[in-house]
Amino acid sequence: MIDRVKENIGLYILVLPALLYVILFDYMPLYGVLIAFENFKPIKGIWGSDWIGLYHFERFMHLDIFWVLIKNTLSLSVYSLLAGFPIPIILALALNSVRSERFKKVVQTVTYAPHFISTVILVGMLNVFLSPRLGVVSQLLNSAGMMNGPLMILTNPDAFSHLYVWSGIWQGVGWGSIIYLAALSGVDPSLHEAAKVDGANKFHLAWHVDLPSIRPTIVTLLILSCGGILGIGFEKAFLMQNSLNLSASEVISTYVYKSGLLQSQYSFSAAVGLFNSAINLTLLLTVNKLAKKFGQSGIF
């Protein structure tokens, strides 16, 4: 063991900063999770606050809104995953099959661009475009005679998840496809040539050669995204909320912000965060196991 370390000492030194980073910033602060089981008071500190066990977890689960929160959070993230996961793959496969380099570059740049818009701006754009009476969309539909009266999409709780998910896809699809494009560039060109000799067209190439080659990448990313399923972003849901769509737009993180952080209830917020993480970890492990069972390599 020690001999092997000595032998590869250069590599160990190389990995040391990253290791230190993880220990310092990811493992050391973990003890702070204790406040989820305490009635935390800043004056008494993390070690000195009163221990109250699972009180905050029970409190969270007994909220009337608990199941609404779970339902909204889950349905938003599952929808995001189902709709948002395959589209970057399709885009990457399509881009990979494009022969004109110039066209490919243009499409890539255009699809990446929205990634650099911040969420606040994105929601601002949504609000401006879809504003009930004065928004561009409302005006266009009205002048085209396809609609009469205000466009009620922002206030409709049923439309909230579609707006949320598809604006997210619009923003993220180009960025999400980069990793698949990278994986596709590693596909052996001889496989393509061999398939072409056998008479495969572009569609066949993508389906039978490209897709199987990037399958490990897809599975890894899928497992990772399943691990974030309850961690639906706070910012966007919060910004898109209004009093008419609240029944669909109140998710765990926005609720925690309003009743936890703004009221200095750090213990409660930590408890809900821990609850989230526990479920996410379980999901991640389950999907990982399933992937292995079906003959794919998992993430560990």
Added chain:
Amino acid sequence: MRSKGARWIAGVLSIAIIGGALIGCTGTKQDEGNKPAADSPLLDGGITNATGFPITKEPITLTVGIAYGAHMGDITKNNIWKKIEEKTNIKINLKVYSDAEKANLMFSSRDYPDIGFRMDASGQAMSDAIDAGDIVSMDDLLQYAPTWKKFFETNPELKKQAIMPDGKLYGFPYAVLNETSYNLRDQWFINQKWLDELGLQIPTTTEEFKNVLMAFKQNAGKGSIPQNVIPYYILYGNNIGGQFDMYGTFGVYAPGSYYIVEDGKYKSQATNPDLKEPIKFMADLYKNGLIVPEAFTDDWGRYTAAISSTPPLVGSMTSFVDQGQNFKDGKWWTPMAPLKSPNGKDPLIRRQTKSIWPRNFVIFKNNKYPVASARLAELLADPEWSLTENFGSEGIWWKKNADGKYELLNPTSEVADADKPLSNYGIALLDEEMFNDKIVNDNFTKEGTREWAYVHIYKKYLPAKDLNYPPLPSGLLSDMEKQRMTDLGQSLNDYIKTTIANWISGKGDVDADWDAYTKKLQQLGLDEYIELNQKQLDAASKLGG
């Protein structure tokens, strides 16, 4: 640190001894007895003078924390800080918290400034800091701030608002007791120019109001009424500019939430069946396009942009401040009385609670110069300083007349950040006497101003009793009770807000759904919520004796 602390204690002790000795000597040594007891070289370790200016013998720096949003301008540029330094030898080093989270974080990390002005931290954060002894109690310091001492002695009702559950005071207040300001929440405006163009009168009943709005809508694009007119604009659910004055016009008082205090009893208006009528009226306005869907989607920024647009987009709205006083092409807005409704009940306009901001100047325990800080608070309570703090720079916002009275001015051009008021972000002491006898305000005689409207229109529509929930210190309930109250309040308010929004926007029918709605509120724990609030109210009424 320790030696400074010891010196401080020694200072306090020696004051006590000297003071005691002087009391013993009164009568015999009259001349010495007249000297202030605290004329000791040891205040704040010898730095601070007991009386006179400058406050400190040599320049010191105090860090002052203040919550101030970036959109309101650069508060560090305000002239007042320079003025303070020149007069007192105290250099103010401002630490600006741009939002509530930053202030909360400061409290939870206990990284305190020397003095906290308005910080917008949660009540919980403030009471935790007080429990921890991180904020200095005023008990020993009030002697250096005689004006404030007198203020608390002569205003027991206001002192009650400031007292913490342990019976002590922990800060100096922003106390601007201007009747026209605190007694009236929003004024109700109607677009006078449009009325004139259409040859219409100011509406006095809900029926007339609807007809006027209809006329605004039907004449969109004609005269000065724009194509995309918003006949009646509310920012639904908001205390300012929200729908609450429409409830009042039907005689149902809801001060900005759905809870009131009647004869000491906490009461919910959300389950008051009289609420059905105004909701139906608003649903009718909505159906006719007189309330627009933006009422539910706009945020504060877009709302203020729309109501302050030039030329106006809006036919009628409610707002605290006068709108468009300075428009070049004449006055657009006229305040109007709340409307008579078909149910025959007396219409009401909302009032605010007569209140102070009790802890807009707190001294943290790491402050090495508590006496100098208290003396600074005393200086800031001076009438002329208070005028500058509350209204803005002398010569721009107010001037002193030959008869010794203070005349308020209306600046006509854009005011620089340096001359803006601190208003309720700092402290000031302007009591009712000051407003009645000393401050000359032209606006009372100028038709259409808030002051004029208060006297001539709104005064008689204010509810007779003070029904608003009084400001209470945090810490009257146990932590568990408080958390329970937060949880219940959150789910109740969300449900009320969404349900009424649906009724107004035509989803569901208030008559048919009312029973299910009240039942659901019970289910969500309305009774328990009321009980907890009642308990808090009762505990508060026992405070301060």
